[in-house]
Amino acid sequence: MLRIAIQKSGRLSEQSLALLAESNIEFGGHGRALLAQSKNFPLEILYLRDDDIPQCVYDGVADIGIVGEDVLQEKNYALNIVERLGMGKCRMSLAIPKSVVYNDLKWFNGKKIATSYPRVLGNFLQSNNIAAEIHEISGSVEISTTIGLADAIFDIVSSGSTLVSNGLKEVETVLHSEAVMVSQKEGLTEDKQLIINDLLFRLRAVQKGRQYKYILLNVPTKNVDKIIDVIPGSKSPTVVPLAQEGWSSVHSVLPENDFWKIIDQLKKLDAQGILVMPIEKMIL
Ligand code: PRT
Numbered sequence: 001m002l003r004i005a006i007q008k009s010g011r012l013s014e015q016s017l018a019l020l021a022e023s024n025i026e027f028g029g030h031g032r033a034l035l036a037q038s039k040n041f042p043l044e045i046l047y048l049r050d051d052d053i054p055q056c057v058y059d060g061v062a063d064i065g066i067v068g069e070d071v072l073q074e075k076n077y078a079l080n081i082v083e084r085l086g087m088g089k090c091r092m093s094l095a096i097p098k099s100v101v102y103n104d105l106k107w108f109n110g111k112k113i114a115t116s117y118p119r120v121l122g123n124f125l126q127s128n129n130i131a132a133e134i135h136e137i138s139g140s141v142e143i144s145t146t147i148g149l150a151d152a153i154f155d156i157v158s159s160g161s162t163l164v165s166n167g168l169k170e171v172e173t174v175l176h177s178e179a180v181m182v183s184q185k186e187g188l189t190e191d192k193q194l195i196i197n198d199l200l201f202r203l204r205a206v207q208k209g210r211q212y213k214y215i216l217l218n219v220p221t222k223n224v225d226k227i228i229d230v231i232p233g234s235k236s237p238t239v240v241p242l243a244q245e246g247w248s249s250v251h252s253v254l255p256e257n258d259f260w261k262i263i264d265q266l267k268k269l270d271a272q273g274i275l276v277m278p279i280e281k282m283i284l
């Protein structure tokens, strides 16, 4: 049995649970018991505050965990990043009141910066030779400048709308963060390592599936070769003749983000009846 620590409630909890659910790892009704065992996979979930996850994995209370890199860096336990999960993406930035003129990092010399991430900020300031005062607070960082607590803030930014609504502007990005799966550096038994490998195999199939789309289209047979150049697929597309003479159906996969870029090329090659469908799992 492998134990995974995930956030009890917050931005990463639903997404972490969705990833497990899409990997067909089932848990009974999510009553938010602190510990829940899967019905069909040797995995149990330990629900924790995200801040406690790095230490729990480090101490071996959980074998693996899902946590943001921001928290991981702040807590600074020596852990292995097993997998980057591509969710919970955000950045950690310095922001100042929008009316203040800003040229470069030297502006921060002698200033007071409010943050919940003193270690990450301290390291950044030190490596840039900036002497600023760090004021640690645990929440509501974005109002610090308005209430006169600090000259600037260092916090997580995603869309940027929280900064804007608090009259702040982002002036330096210090770190890009996403959710990662972590494990202890050593000490996992061979059995547990095998379960991790199984789990990763499933998660990767789900993640790949999310990144790609299945595409079907009809095209004049004379254009099939050119269409194949545009949507080469994972190996090579399936080409099936249509009942109508001179036409073929082409089936392929493509990275979701590329679809809007190539649609014009497909239309120029007389592609018709284009269908784009989600892929549940993809194993290459
Ligand atoms: O209770 P617990 O301690 O477990 O949760 P928490 O409140 O400490 O963390 P939570 O749930 O807010 O965030 C968990 C993780 O999600 C973080 O560690 C990040 O890795 C990631 N993440 C991604 C974010 C955001 N996006 C985000 N936008 N964490 C926080 N925010 C907050 C930010 O602090 C700011 O207040 O959202 C606001 C900014 O958002 P925008 O969109 O207005 O810029």
Ligand code: ZN
Residues within 6 Å of the ligand: 049, 050, 051
């Ligand atoms: Zn937290």
